[in-house]
Amino acid sequence: xxxxxxxxxxxxxxxxxxxxxxxxxxxxxxxxxxxxxxxxxxxxxxxxxxxxxxxxxxxxxxxxxxxxxxxxxxxxxxxxxxxxxxxxxxxxxxxxxxxxxxxxxxxxxxxxxxxxxxxxxxxxxxxxxxxxxxxxxxxxxxxxxxxxxxxxxxxxxxxxxxxxxxxxxxxxxxxxxxxxxxxxxxxxxxxxxxxxxxxxxxxxxxxxxxxxxxxxxxxxxxxxxxxxxxxxxxxxxxxxxxxxxxxxxxxxxxxxxxxxxxxxxxxxxxxxxxxxxxxxxxxxxxxxxxxxxxxxxxxxxxxxxxxxxxxxxxxxxxxxxxxxxxxxxxxxxxxxxxxxxxxxxxxxxxxxxxxxxxxxxxxxxxxxxxxxxxxxxxxxxxxxxxxxxxxxxxxxxxxxxxxxxxxxxxxxxxxxxxxxxxxxxxxxxxxxx
Numbered sequence: 001x002x003x004x005x006x007x008x009x010x011x012x013x014x015x016x017x018x019x020x021x022x023x024x025x026x027x028x029x030x031x032x033x034x035x036x037x038x039x040x041x042x043x044x045x046x047x048x049x050x051x052x053x054x055x056x057x058x059x060x061x062x063x064x065x066x067x068x069x070x071x072x073x074x075x076x077x078x079x080x081x082x083x084x085x086x087x088x089x090x091x092x093x094x095x096x097x098x099x100x101x102x103x104x105x106x107x108x109x110x111x112x113x114x115x116x117x118x119x120x121x122x123x124x125x126x127x128x129x130x131x132x133x134x135x136x137x138x139x140x141x142x143x144x145x146x147x148x149x150x151x152x153x154x155x156x157x158x159x160x161x162x163x164x165x166x167x168x169x170x171x172x173x174x175x176x177x178x179x180x181x182x183x184x185x186x187x188x189x190x191x192x193x194x195x196x197x198x199x200x201x202x203x204x205x206x207x208x209x210x211x212x213x214x215x216x217x218x219x220x221x222x223x224x225x226x227x228x229x230x231x232x233x234x235x236x237x238x239x240x241x242x243x244x245x246x247x248x249x250x251x252x253x254x255x256x257x258x259x260x261x262x263x264x265x266x267x268x269x270x271x272x273x274x275x276x277x278x279x280x281x282x283x284x285x286x287x288x289x290x291x292x293x294x295x296x297x298x299x300x301x302x303x304x305x306x307x308x309x310x311x312x313x314x315x316x317x318x319x320x321x322x323x324x325x326x327x328x329x330x331x332x333x334x335x336x337x338x339x340x341x342x343x344x345x346x347x348x349x350x351x352x353x354x355x356x357x358x359x360x361x362x363x364x365x366x367x368x369x370x371x372x373x374x375x376x377x378x379x380x381x382x383x384x385x386x387x388x389x390x391x392x393x394x395x396x397x398x399x400x401x402x403x404x405x406x407x408x409x410x411x412x413x414x415x416x417x418x419x420x421x422x423x424x425x426x427x428x429x430x431x432x433x
Contacts, residue, residue, distance in 0.1 A: 037064050038067060041069050041324050043095065044074060045098045046076050051343060052340035053096070054071060056335045057071065080103055095324045096322075096331060100315075102394050105135050105220060111320060112318045112325050114329060121142060124337065125142060128310065128382065131212075135389070144336060145353055146351045146382055148351075152270070152279065152293055152295055161180070162180065169304075175239050175242075178190070183244075195250065201240075204273065205237060207309045208300055214394070216389075216393070222432060231415050233301050234415040238415055264289075276351035276378055279368070290368045307381075308382070310388050312390070351378055361375040393426070403422075404422035404425075
């Protein structure tokens with residue numbers, strides 16, 4: 001099982017599926033609709049993404065006294081199922097909704113493009129968040145968070161067993177370091193853990209090889225998992241799996257409870273899959289380890305290659321069914337910039353996508369990470385990512401490739417055979433070239 005940032009926050013927060021909530025106090029403004037507008041503006045959201053918008057409802061209703069904002073919270077799964085059902089049925093959609101960006105392409109037929117606003121906000125949001133909230137030339141909304149992928153490690157354990165993060169440039173270097181830690185610790189500490197069916201590590205390596213569509217090209221027209229560069233990446237992943245000392249298949253994957261317990265105990269010294277939201281797992285579950293952790297770039301597939309990955313933020317979208325599109329957009333802007341963006345960070349410590357606030361955080365040392373300026377590192381990683389895009393078949397592709405990765409890593413087939421078989425299955429089931 002894998003969870004993402006939103007699901008993590010819901011497990012540790014107080015989300016209540018289908019509960020209608022009133023506004024929170026806040027302030028903020030942006031240009032938009034007429035002050036004489038009236039009616040009910042319905043917003044759907046989930047914990048971990050909605051708090052900035054929720055914070056701005058009072059200010060919005062003060063500006064538009066005849067507009068009543070109705071906010072409903074859903075679970076992560078329910079909001080996606082309910083919105084898709086409303087789009088397919090042609091009725092019942094809200095005026096504004098938060099969804100996982102990895103699902104955006106599956107909803108675009110029922111969403112209103114926001115192209116008219118793109119030029120105004122493109123420079124206000126950190127890359128590559130604008131590209132990943134767009135699909136085939138249309139821009140659909142702003143994102144709440146930035147999710148570059150780095151590598152988190154226990155510096156004290158690395159120091160204890162003679163490892164230096166500055167010497168790790170490639171995944172092969174990391175595999176060699178795993179053997180060293182196993183020997184130096186007498187098998188008590190594993191450098192990293194890896195699951196044979198988890199696509200998260202694959203997705204990092206795909207981005208490093210220049211494939212920001214992960215399984216497809218960025219126009220979502222071609223399957224790319226059998227490209228030579230991808231096969232090279234999966235071959236590197238196989239070597240990472242085979243390295244002495246790797247802890248294989250922890251229950252729940254890189255973000256499961258078992259992994260958290262192993263990190264807390266010091267049995268595992270490194271998180272090789274670490275999106276921008278993941279440090280909160282450490283901060284919330286192991287505060288006693290403050291000062292011991294550091295953030296660095298993920299290794300590259302080849303020496304001198306890209307060392308960056310990217311995961312999935314939340315995007316706010318306006319369904320076509322809305323009769324209040326301009327007002328919905330204005331509330332979205334209020335919630336994802338300015339006071340709204342700052343409130344979301346204060347509540348959830350989400351790595352912000354709004355560039356002015358992101359830039360403020362870059363200079364701040366983080367005591368949990370020994371005074372390291374971690375946002376500065378996240379910023380460098382994000383800027384090195386290619387344009388990111390999620391195809392309509394993204395979730396299905398994850399499932400299909402996951403099965404073939406298991407066959408590859410466990411030695412049933414070679415990386416070339418496994419990825420070519422995966423590509424054939426993707427082309428057949430998703431009707432792509």
